[in-house]
Amino acid sequence: xxxxxKVYEAFKDxxxxxxxxxxxxxxxxxxxxxxxxxxxxxxxNTQVALTKEIEKIRADLTIKIEQVRAELTKEIEKVRADLKIEIEQVRAELTKEIEKVRADLKIEIEQVRADLTKEIEKARTELxxxxxxxHVSALRWLVxxxxxxxxxISGIFVALIQLFLK
Numbered sequence: 268x269x270x271x272x273k274v275y276e277a278f279k280d281x282x283x284x285x286x287x288x289x290x291x292x293x294x295x296x297x298x299x300x301x302x303x304x305x306x307x308x309x310x311x312n313t314q315v316a317l318t319k320e321i322e323k324i325r326a327d328l329t330i331k332i333e334q335v336r337a338e339l340t341k342e343i344e345k346v347r348a349d350l351k352i353e354i355e356q357v358r359a360e361l362t363k364e365i366e367k368v369r370a371d372l373k374i375e376i377e378q379v380r381a382d383l384t385k386e387i388e389k390a391r392t393e394l395x396x397x398x399x400x401x402h403v404s405a406l407r408w409l410v411x412x413x414x415x416x417x418x419x420i421s422g423i424f425v426a427l428i429q430l431f432l433k
Contacts, residue, residue, distance in 0.1 A: 272289070279285050
C-alpha cells in the first residue's frame with residue numbers, strides 16, 4: 268500500500284484535505300522514484316561490490332603479469348641459448364678461417380724464403396765470378412808488372428855491366 272493511500276485513509280473524515288494530502292504524497296513518491304535517490308546502504312553495497320570487483324581484477328592482472336613474465340623469461344632464455352649457439356658457430360668458423368690463413372701465410376713465407384735463398388745463391392755465384400775475374404785480372408796485371416820490372420832491372424844490369432866493362 269502506498270503512502271498516499273495511507274494518508275487518505277487517515278484523513279478520510281475530511282475528504283477534501285485527504286485528497287490534497289494524498290496527491291501531494293503521491294507526487295513526492297513519484298519524484299523520489301524518478302530521481303532514484305541512493306541510500307547510504309545502497310552506497311555501501313555498491314562500494315563493497317566495486318571493491319570485490321577491483322580485487323578480482325587485481326588478482327587476474329597479477330596472474331596475467333606472472334604468466335607474461337614467465338613467458339618472457341622463457342623467450343629470453345631461448346634467445347640467449349640461440350645466441351650462444353650462433354656465437355659458438357661463428358667462433359668455430361673464424362677459428363677455421365684463421366687456421367687457413369695461417370697455413371696460407373706459412374706456405375707463402377716458405378716460398379719467399381726459397382726464392383730469397385735462390386736469389387742469395389745466385390748473387391753469391393755472381394759475386395764469386397766477379398771476384399774471380401778481378402783476381403785473374405789483378406794477377407795478370409801483377410804478372411805484367413813483374414815482367415816489366417824484371418825487364419827494367421835486367422836492362423839496368425845490362426847497362427851497369429856494360430858501364431863496368433868499358
